[in-house]
Amino acid sequence: MESFIFTLGDGIQKKELKYYHAFSRIKNFVCAELRTRKNEIVLYLRIKYDDIESPKLNIRDVSSTGHYGTGDTEIVISTLQDLENA
Numbered sequence: 581m582e583s584f585i586f587t588l589g590d591g592i593q594k595k596e597l598k599y600y601h602a603f604s605r606i607k608n609f610v611c612a613e614l615r616t617r618k619n620e621i622v623l624y625l626r627i628k629y630d631d632i633e634s635p636k637l638n639i640r641d642v643s644s645t646g647h648y649g650t651g652d653t654e655i656v657i658s659t660l661q662d663l664e665n666a
Contacts, residue, residue, distance in 0.1 A: 581621065581663065585610060599648040600624075611649025620658040623666065624651030638662050 585603050586592050595602045600613040611624040629641035629652060643652040657663050 581612070581657075602649065608650040611651060613648055618658070620656055623655040623657065624649040625653045625655065626651045627653050629653045636665050638665070 582594070582601075586594075589605065591605050593604055595604065600611045602608045603610045603612070607626070609626045613622040613624070615622060624642070624647060629635065629639070629643065632639065632653065638656045638658075640654050641652065642654045647654070655662075655666050657666060
């Protein structure tokens, strides 16, 4: 996942924080939280949920929910199929 994020463009930086990893150019565009007890990766994207055409079941709007990281859209990845869909 990390290598894919770095291929999205030049100047992408990774910042490792206590609860999540933030990826940014000028501003954070994705934050990744590792939930080891549930065996899942949670991504918070700086994209409006309403802009996504036909969102999958593992994508939800968290614009009014408190969470670590930056972003209004949450993607939960627990299988390889979820990663490919994301």
